[in-house]
Amino acid sequence: MSNRNNLIFKGLYIVAWIIFVGLCIEAGALIVNFIFSIYNPEVVRNLYQKLDLSEVYNKSKWEYFGVYSFILFISILKAYLFYLVIRLVSKLDLARPFNSDVASQITNISYLIFSIGIISHVARETVKSLQLRAIDTDALNPFWADSQAYILMAAVVYVIAAIFSRGVEIQNENDLTV
Numbered sequence: 001m002s003n004r005n006n007l008i009f010k011g012l013y014i015v016a017w018i019i020f021v022g023l024c025i026e027a028g029a030l031i032v033n034f035i036f037s038i039y040n041p042e043v044v045r046n047l048y049q050k051l052d053l054s055e056v057y058n059k060s061k062w063e064y065f066g067v068y069s070f071i072l073f074i075s076i077l078k079a080y081l082f083y084l085v086i087r088l089v090s091k092l093d094l095a096r097p098f099n100s101d102v103a104s105q106i107t108n109i110s111y112l113i114f115s116i117g118i119i120s121h122v123a124r125e126t127v128k129s130l131q132l133r134a135i136d137t138d139a140l141n142p143f144w145a146d147s148q149a150y151i152l153m154a155a156v157v158y159v160i161a162a163i164f165s166r167g168v169e170i171q172n173e174n175d176l177t178v
Contacts, residue, residue: 005094009094012089013086013089016082016085016086019082020079020082020083020085020086023075023078024079026075027072027075027076027078027079030071030072034072037057037068041057051139051140053068053140055135056130059133066126067123067140070119070123070126070127070143071143075143077115077116077119078116080112081112081113085109087105088102088105088106088109091105096171097167098164098167098168098171099171100168102164103161103164103167106157107161107165109157109161110154110155110160113150113157114154114155114158116147117147117148117149117150117151117152117153118147118151120146120150121144121147121148121151123143123144123147124147127144
C-alpha cells in the first residue's frame with residue numbers, strides 16, 4: 001500500500017472521530033435538555049439548537065415526549081453509526097481487507113443506516129400530522145430532512161457489504177488452493 005493511501009486512510013479515521021465526538025455532544029445535549037424539560041417545563045422554550053417545542057408541550061405532553069423521543073433516537077443512532085465506522089476503520093487491514101469481521105461490520109452498518117432512514121421518515125410523517133393541527137414544526141425538519149438519503153446510502157453500503165462477502169469467499173478459496 002502506498003504512503004499516500006495510508007495518509008488518506010489516517011485522515012479519514014481522524015475525520016470519523018471528529019464527527020463521532022460532535023454527534024455524541026449533540027446527543028448528550030439533547031438528552032440533558034430532555035431531562036431538564038421533564039423537571040422544569042419552562043425550559044421547553046429554550047432547548048438545544050433553539051428548538052422551541054413549547055407549543056407541542058402545551059397541546060399534549062405525550063406528543064411532546066413522542067416527538068422528542070424520535071429526535072433522541074435518531075441522534076443516538078447517528079452517533080452509534082460513527083462508532084461502528086470507527087471500529088471498522090480501526091480493524092480494517094488494507095493489505096488484506098477481505099475478512100469476515102469486516103464484511104459483517106459493513107453489513108451491520110448498512111442495517112443501521114437503513115434504520116436511521118426509516119425512523120427519520122416515520123418521524124417526519126408523524127410530525128406532519130402535528131402540522132394539520134396548526135402546530136409549527138419547522139424547527140424539527142433538520143433532524144429528519146435527509147431520511148431518503150439515508151435509505152439510499154444504506155442500499156449502497158449493502159451492495160458494498162455483499163461485494164466484501166464475496167471477496168471473503170474468493171480470498172478463502174485462494175488461501176486453500178495455495
